[in-house]
Amino acid sequence: MTMRILLVEDDPVLGAVLRRGLQEDGYAVDLATSVADGRDHLAINEYDAAVLDLGLPDGDGSVLCRWVRERQLPTAVLILTARDSLSDKVAGLDGGADDYLIKPFDYPELAARVRAVMRRPRNTVPTVLQAGDIRLDPATHTVWRGAIVLPLTAREFALLHHLMLHAGAVVTRTELLEHVWDAHYEGTSNVVDVHIANLRRKLDLPGSPAPLETVRGVGFRLGETS
Ligand code: CA
DSSP states (O other), rough: OEEEEEEEEEOOHHHHHHHHHHHHHEEEEEEEEHHHHHHHHHHSSOEEEEESSHHHHHHHHHHHHHHHHTTOSSOOOEEEGGGGHHHHHHHHTTTTTEEEEEEEEOOOHHHHHHHHHHHHHHHHHHHHEEEHHHHHHETTTEEEEEEOOOOOOOHHHHHHHHHHHHTSSEEHHHHHHHHHHOOOOOTHHHHHHHHHHHOOOOOOOOSSOEEEEETTTEEEEEEEOO
């Protein structure tokens, strides 16, 4: 079966060279030249690997890496980066990328890295997320507490989804604003508290410990409930 690769690179010369190389190695290659273009491709096709340049005209390629991971796509991610942006960029990937390659590089090195990341078994996240007795199915947008189906709004669902992906960890208001609203949301972070309060009301069951904890001055943590 032909392996399919998405290459996101805005440098026309480098993009053309890498695409030709990968095609000659037998991959099916789609070339995108911006974050928006890359996202369109990822939304339509399933890729075995994505090779992402970080410096793109409309943003940072790491956004696409996060996008892939949040949707739990079975796509290996290889980041291309200049040395001077290595520490802040790659450190900021939260381990979402499988590997990175520092520019400039030779094509054979890229090809070897691509083969390596695609051989690695993907960390498959179970389709239905679970934290204590709360279960969330992203495919059907259903949430249960025990055997009870909880009627959540789309926003509450997105909030809970993000908290469940990071169960046990503190998630800040800023992070929730960026992931559940969008990076350009200009309202106050108060909106997070309003929706969290609504979510909490629906999650809490009489006689059970409250699953969603406020960490004062920091954010929220979805604990292990039982
Ligand atoms: Ca670039």
